[in-house]
Amino acid sequence: MVQTGFGRTGSHFWGFQGHDVIPDMVTMAKGIGNGFPMGAVVTSPEIAASFTNGVHFNTFAGNPVASAVASAVLDTIIEDGTQKNSLDVGTYLMTELAKLRDKYEIIGDVRGKGLQIGVEMIKDKVLSVRQK
Structure with missing residues (x-):
């Protein structure tokens, strides 16, 4: 599943929550960085563990600045009541x-x-x- 916005449905933070499903994996990008080049994948520990055996790369490679931006964006969404x-x-x-x-x-x-x-x-x- 691709997450297109956090809280954008108004009733739930994650879009899938309004449909009584739990996806195996959720990918996100623009919404979590609010314009900052950021991407993320959320999945179960079991699926995440399967990624340790291969070579994986991406154009947004994780770093402390990107993590701080994403954390600040999520805090702002909650504090400003955007949902x-x-x-x-x-x-x-x-x-x-x-x-x-x-x-x-x-x-x-x-x-x-x-x-x-x-x-x-x-x-x-x-x-x-x-x-x-």
């Missing part, structure tokens, strides 16, 4: 986008959680509903 902001702003945005969906034929569906929102753009609303 609740995602819930509040996302709820408002979903409501307003639903109004636009009802008004304009080009919008087929609006769905999402928090600020993880998708808007379906269509040519024919009747055909789109039949295909679902």
Whole structure:
């Protein structure tokens, strides 16, 4: 699974938590570094142990500065309440986008959680509903 934002769904810190699944591995990059070149992988101890026998490399290789940045980003997300902001702003945005969906034929569906929102753009609303 790829983590695209921390707390962005508004209800959970990790996106997968809203789907009652636990992935074997989660990869992340931009969200954990807030623009700083940072990447991370979270997995179980058993899977992590399997990486000790091979040669692994990446373009963002871990270092103390990158770790400090990631830690500060995670602290800021919690301290600034951005997860609740995602819930509040996302709820408002979903409501307003639903109004636009009802008004304009080009919008087929609006769905999402928090600020993880998708808007379906269509040519024919009747055909789109039949295909679902």
